[in-house]
Each structure stands twice: as C-alpha cells, then as structure tokens.
Amino acid sequence: MMELDFSVVLSAEFRSWLIGGLVLSLQLTFITLLLALPLGIAVALMRLSSLAALRWLGFAFVEGIRNIPLLVHMLFWYFGATALLPEAARAWLYEHNAESVCAVIALTFYTAAYMAEDVRSGIRTIPATQTEAARALGLGAAETWRRIVLPQALRASVPPLVSQTVSLWKNTSIATVIGAAELMYQAQRVETASFRGVETFAVATLAYLSVSLIITALSIAYQRRYPVRPA
Amino acid sequence: MIDLLQNYWLYFLLGQYPEGPLGGLTLTILLSVSALLLASPVGLLLGLARVSQHRALRWPVTALIFVVRGSPLLMVIFWAYFFLPSVTGQQTDQFPTMLIALAIFNGAYLAEIVRAGIQALPRGQMESARALGLSYTTAMRRVILPQALRNSLPSLVNQLVTTIKETSLGYIIGLAEVSFIASQINIQVLTMPVQVYGVLALTYFVLCFGLSRIAYALERRLARRPISSGAPV
Numbered sequence: 008m009m010e011l012d013f014s015v016v017l018s019a020e021f022r023s024w025l026i027g028g029l030v031l032s033l034q035l036t037f038i039t040l041l042l043a044l045p046l047g048i049a050v051a052l053m054r055l056s057s058l059a060a061l062r063w064l065g066f067a068f069v070e071g072i073r074n075i076p077l078l079v080h081m082l083f084w085y086f087g088a089t090a091l092l093p094e095a096a097r098a099w100l101y102e103h104n105a106e107s108v109c110a111v112i113a114l115t116f117y118t119a120a121y122m123a124e125d126v127r128s129g130i131r132t133i134p135a136t137q138t139e140a141a142r143a144l145g146l147g148a149a150e151t152w153r154r155i156v157l158p159q160a161l162r163a164s165v166p167p168l169v170s171q172t173v174s175l176w177k178n179t180s181i182a183t184v185i186g187a188a189e190l191m192y193q194a195q196r197v198e199t200a201s202f203r204g205v206e207t208f209a210v211a212t213l214a215y216l217s218v219s220l221i222i223t224a225l226s227i228a229y230q231r232r233y234p235v236r237p238a
Numbered sequence: 239m240i241d242l243l244q245n246y247w248l249y250f251l252l253g254q255y256p257e258g259p260l261g262g263l264t265l266t267i268l269l270s271v272s273a274l275l276l277a278s279p280v281g282l283l284l285g286l287a288r289v290s291q292h293r294a295l296r297w298p299v300t301a302l303i304f305v306v307r308g309s310p311l312l313m314v315i316f317w318a319y320f321f322l323p324s325v326t327g328q329q330t331d332q333f334p335t336m337l338i339a340l341a342i343f344n345g346a347y348l349a350e351i352v353r354a355g356i357q358a359l360p361r362g363q364m365e366s367a368r369a370l371g372l373s374y375t376t377a378m379r380r381v382i383l384p385q386a387l388r389n390s391l392p393s394l395v396n397q398l399v400t401t402i403k404e405t406s407l408g409y410i411i412g413l414a415e416v417s418f419i420a421s422q423i424n425i426q427v428l429t430m431p432v433q434v435y436g437v438l439a440l441t442y443f444v445l446c447f448g449l450s451r452i453a454y455a456l457e458r459r460l461a462r463r464p465i466s467s468g469a470p471v
Contacts, residue, residue, distance in 0.1 A: 059245070061264040070447055073446075074443045074447045074450065075403075075439045075442045075443055075446070076406035076407075076417070076442060078406040078407060078409060078417055079406060079417060079435065079438055079439050079442060082417070082420075082421065082438075083432075083438075087431070087434075087435040088438070089433060090430060090431045161470050173308075177309065178310070180310035180312045180313065181407070183335070183410070184409065184410055191310070191313070204316075204320050206388065208316050208317060208320065212305070212317075215309050215310060215313060216263060216305060216308040216310065219308040220308065222347055
C-alpha cells in the first residue's frame with residue numbers, strides 16, 4: 008500500500024491551480040444556468056404551443072440535442088463552429104477565452120434541452136381547470152401563462168431542475184477536452200506535475216462531491232420552505 | 239464531403255481493424271452493450287444491498303452510491319485508470335478501464351432504480367411472502383423482484399442510450415471509439431471540421447434517437463398490459 012501524502016498536492020502553487028479550476032467550474036455552472044433556464048422554459052412553451060410548426064421545432068431541439076453526447080457538442084463548437092467564423096471574429100474569440108465560451112455554448116444547449124422536458128412535465132401537472140378558470144375571470148392568454156400556470160408549474164419543476172443543475176455541475180468536467188481550465192483540467196495538470204495521482208483526484212472528487220451536496224441541500228431547504236401545493 | 243465519406247467510412251466504422259485494433263463505431267456499440275450487461279447485475283446487487291436489513295451491507299453501499307452519483311463520470315474513469323493497475327498488478331488497457339468505470343457508474347444509477355422499484359411495492363407483499371414461509375431470498379427472488387422489475391425493459395433501453403453517449407468520454411483516455419476516430423480524421427483532413435463533427439453528431443443521433451423511440455414504443459406496449467398478467471418479467 009502506498010503512502011498518502013497530501014502536502015505536495017496542497018502546496019501553495021498546486022492549491023492555487025486547483026482553486027482556480029474550482030472557481031472556473033462554478034462560473035461555468037452559474038453562467039450556463041442563467042442562460043439555460045430561460046431557454047429551457049421557452050422550448051417547453053414551444054413544445055406545448057398550439058402551432059404545429061413551433062411544437063415540431065421544440066421537439067427537434069430537444070431530441071436533436073439530447074441524443075448527441077455532450078463531448079461531441081463541445082468538439083463541434085470548439086473545433087467546428089469556430090472554423091466558420093470570419094478571421095477577425097475568430098482571432099477575437101481566441102483572445103477572449105474561446106475554450107470557456109464554447110464550453111458555455113455547448114453546456115447551455117445541452118442543459119436547456121433537458122430542462123425543457125422538466126418544465127414541460129411540470130406544466131402538464133397543472134390541471135386545465137386552472138387555465139379555464141383564469142380565462143373565465145377575464146385574464147388574457149399570455150397573462151394566464153405568466154401569472155397562473157408558469158408560477159405553479161415552475162414550483163413543481165424545482166426538484167427535477169435541481170437534479171439537472173447537479174448534472175450540469177458534473178458535466179462542466181467534460182470542458183477539459185477543449186482545454187477550458189476548469190477543475191478537471193487543473194486536476195490533470197497537478198497530477199502530471201506532482202506525480203500524486205491518488206491525492207490529486209481525491210481532492211478533486213471531494214470538491215465535486217461537496218458542491219453536488221450543497222446544491223442538493225439547498226434544494227431540500229427550498230422544498231421545505233416552499234412546498235408544492237396541490238392545485 | 240463525398241470524398242470525405244468515401245475515404246474514411248471504413249475507418250469511422252471499424253478503426254484500424256483488421257490491420258490494427260478494433261475501433262470506431264463498432265467499438266462504441268460493443269463497449270456500450272458490454273458495459274450495460276456488466277452494469278445490470280452490479281446495479282441489481284447494489285440495489286438489493288441498499289434495501290438490506292444488515293447495516294454492515296447497507297451503509298457502505300449507500301456511501302459508495304452517493305459518492306459515485308455525486309462525482310462526474312470522468313472522475314470515475316480516472317479512478318479506474320489509477321486503481322485497476324494496482325489491483326491487477328499490470329498496466330490496464332483503455333477498453334477494460336472504460337468498461338469497469340461504466341459498469342460501476344451505471345451500476346450505481348441502476349441500483350437506485352432497483353431500490354425505488356422495490357420500495358414502491360406495498361410492504362404487505364414481503365410480509366405475506368414471509369408469513370407463507372418463504373425465506374427472505376426466495377421472497378425477494380419470486381415475489382418482490384418480478385414485480386419491482388416488471389417494467390424495467392424500457393428503462394434498460396434508455397440506459398443503453400445514456401451509456402452510448404457516455405462511451406464518448408473514452409476519447410479522453412485515448413480509447414479508439416467513434417469520437418476519438420472522428421478527431422483523428424479531423425486531424426488528417428484538417429480543412430473540414432464542421433463536416434467531420436457534423437457526421438459524428440448525426441451518427442450518434444441516429445443511433446440514440448432510434449433506440450429511444452424503441453424504448454418509447456415498449457413503454458406504451460407495457461402500459462397497455464394489465465398488471466395481473468404481468469408477474470414474469
């Protein structure tokens with residue numbers, strides 16, 4: 008059995024690499040969440056639209072994105088889509104952290120496709136009588152959605168949306184393939200430089216676990232404070 | 239585009255085979271199917287341990303499942319990469335590494351499905367089976383599991399779709415599955431990244447969308463079947 012020695016991995020230099028990676032992973036998660044949630048809600052509404060064309064577009068978005076691995080999304084945006092840009096735009100992008108930008112684009116589409124399905128099933132739990140009652144009281148179609156259906160549906164969607172956020176947090180690790188300097192990338196760097204694989208990955212695993220646990224704990228607290236009320 | 243397909247389709251499907259090791263899309267499918275075949279018994283055993291009455295069994299398995307489900311798959315792959323050589327005493331290839339990582343990772347997820355299926359049954363099922371004189375094992379095997387796993391076929395097909403997508407991470411440890419091969423093709427061609435990665439995406443889409451439609455059709459067929467006739471899986 009080999010001796011575990013965390014002092015090397017946690018020395019000042021390596022520690023700053025790992026913390027930098029953790030910060031970028033958290034930033035990727037946060038920015039993606041801000042972008043993916045509204046996109047997911049929009050796609051869910053498209054899938055429930057009365058217009059067949061919008062419904063079909065929503066279906067194509069969800070199925071087209073969910074059936075392709077996130078890794079391929081990342082490779083496509085980083086190596087493929089950037090090649091289509093004009094020279095100047097590409098140069099600008101590479102000066103401005105192209106890896107993280109492409110990672111956020113890929114993560115946003117991927118997460119939004121899953122969140123759209125969570126929101127859609129949340130909306131479907133709201134009985135049609137809610138809409139009918141709102142319309143009978145004289146609310147417009149848009150107002151009924153905004154003030155009656157969506158607030159209830161989103162509350163019902165919180166638990167699946169949180170577990171989707173945990174998946175998003177874990178999925179940021181795949182950005183390492185395009186060289187975004189997030190936690191997994193930095194862990195590999197520290198491992199190569201320190202020859203302390205087990206210790207490095209133990210620290211990284213602990214970081215991933217802790218954040219997953221914190222997100223889950225927040226969700227439980229939220230559900231205690233705001234329980235889903237039966238409609 | 240036509241040239242690209244003509245020059246590389248065989249490499250895309252088979253990797254360097256028969257001159258070298260098998261790779262490409264064939265390896266992706268082979269890896270996904272064998273990983274799921276391995277993960278199913280792992281998931282069943284872990285799921286049974288999760289509902290076991292013995293704390294010595296339940297607690298460590300609960301901890302293991304919690305850790306695996308809280309970590310990225312990539313982390314599990316790296317752990318397999320580090321631990322397998324110390325267990326087997328020799329350098330392990332990428333294929334067994336990926337296979338073990340996927341079996342453990344998917345096993346942990348399947349275990350929770352098994353546990354939920356068992357716990358969804360009324361307690362009376364186990365109690366009456368035991369009261370009729372069946373042992374815990376027999377009751378589990380003949381009464382509980384057939385009901386708990388009755389509708390598990392669609393979820394297994396869905397799990398296969400997930401596994402196919404997960405095998406793409408073999409790219410990171412240099413396993414010659416289809417994403418890795420596509421990147422190799424991209425490096426050789428150099429001028430057509432959009433087309434190369436577009437074809438790769440389309441390949442995964444056809445495979446996974448087709449399978450998820452099959453799962454959907456199976457689900458609807460099972461939903462039509464009355465529960466009383468559905469004891470055998």
